[in-house]
Amino acid sequence: MFYTSFTQIIPKSLRAFLRDRDTAFQKLIISYENLKLEHENLKLFYHNFESENQNLSSENKNKNIPNVMNQKTLEYDLQKGRIVIESILSSSLEELKNRDFLLEKIKAYGCPYQGWSLYSPYQQYINASDYGSLQIPTELVDFLIYCIQKKPQSFLEIGVMYGGFSVLCCAVLSKFNQNFRYICVDIEDNFRDWDYFSSILPLKKAIPATSADFIGSEFDVVYIDADHSYHGMKRDFLNVGRYGKICAFHDINAAEYDHLEGGTRRCWNELKLSYCQSASILEISHIAEEWMGIGIIDFNK
Numbered sequence: 410m411f412y413t414s415f416t417q418i419i420p421k422s423l424r425a426f427l428r429d430r431d432t433a434f435q436k437l438i439i440s441y442e443n444l445k446l447e448h449e450n451l452k453l454f455y456h457n458f459e460s461e462n463q464n465l466s467s468e469n470k471n472k473n474i475p476n477v478m479n480q481k482t483l484e485y486d487l488q489k490g491r492i493v494i495e496s497i498l499s500s501s502l503e504e505l506k507n508r509d510f511l512l513e514k515i516k517a518y519g520c521p522y523q524g525w526s527l528y529s530p531y532q533q534y535i536n537a538s539d540y541g542s543l544q545i546p547t548e549l550v551d552f553l554i555y556c557i558q559k560k561p562q563s564f565l566e567i568g569v570m571y572g573g574f575s576v577l578c579c580a581v582l583s584k585f586n587q588n589f590r591y592i593c594v595d596i597e598d599n600f601r602d603w604d605y606f607s608s609i610l611p612l613k614k615a616i617p618a619t620s621a622d623f624i625g626s627e628f629d630v631v632y633i634d635a636d637h638s639y640h641g642m643k644r645d646f647l648n649v650g651r652y653g654k655i656c657a658f659h660d661i662n663a664a665e666y667d668h669l670e671g672g673t674r675r676c677w678n679e680l681k682l683s684y685c686q687s688a689s690i691l692e693i694s695h696i697a698e699e700w701m702g703i704g705i706i707d708f709n710k
């Protein structure tokens with residue numbers, strides 16, 4: 410009865426149009442679901458690929474390269490590192506405030522050798538050994554320029570690994586405050602060339618230690634780059650980051666830690682939302698893909 414009246418009332422052409430529209434809509438939904446699935450698979454592939462690259466330890470990273478070659482490249486890069494740090498110490502404040510000048514120093518100092526494809530725009534910065542600053546060079550220079558303006562007296566880095574970032578940062582910032590001190594925290598001691606660098610820079614070593622050993626302490630800058638799980642990064646912030654004048658975080662874009670209860674990205678996004686009303690939030694992100702990035706919470710103290 411209804412069908413008869415429907416076919417009588419609705420012209421055939423309109424019925425055909427409605428039917429075609431429904432079919433097209435169904436097809437759209439199916440393609441959308443397929444795309445979503447493909448996206449998830451790609452994300453998984455990307456995540457596995459990046460973790461594989463990162464998990465290569467220094468000894469098997471270049472497994473086709475004899476150890477003697479690694480040793481020689483490391484010696485060369487460490488020597489080069491000394492020369493760059495010394496040249497920073499003898500540069501003028503005006504020179505160091507200049508972004509191009511500082512970026513040239515970062516280039517000469519170099520980034521550790523990695524197979525990471527996302528480093529490709531920065532080939533000129535890559536060292537032959539695994540020594541260097543494990544940061545995106547242009548993100549690092551903008552972070553340093555930001556810190557220079559604040560002339561900090563104390564800097565706490567949580568997670569220093571080989572100290573590649575620490576010595577560079579310490580050399581630059583020590584020029585702007587004669588009472589400057591830089592505290593290096595890590596659970597393992599892998600700091601390279603410590604005796605030499607600690608003899609020319611105001612470095613202090615707190616290794617083995619974690620942020621819990623500094624709970625409630627106030628620093629001008631706290632740099633968190635240690636445990637990249639959501640809870641690890643959050644606890645570093647709660648232990649010491651929130652008491653600083655500035656708290657900075659490495660890897661705010663790093664998707665490869667998402668599987669660690671949401672990793673650094675979840676933690677950063679939460680903190681950013683929580684503090685954006687009471688503090689200044691800055692994000693230094695130069696790689697469009699989901700990688701690295703430095704986040705700053707400036708408490709304006």
Ligand SMILES: C[S@@+](CC[C@H](N)C(=O)[O-])C[C@H]1O[C@@H](n2cnc3c(N)ncnc32)[C@H](O)[C@@H]1O
Pocket residue numbers: 541542543544567568569570571572573574575594595596597618619620634635636641
């Ligand atoms: C990504 S590396 C740091 C890289 C370094 N900041 C740089 O830019 O060259 C992470 C370091 O954090 C250390 N680490 C891991 N968990 C930690 C924790 N709970 N407290 C302190 N250090 C930790 C690791 O031993 C490792 O050396």
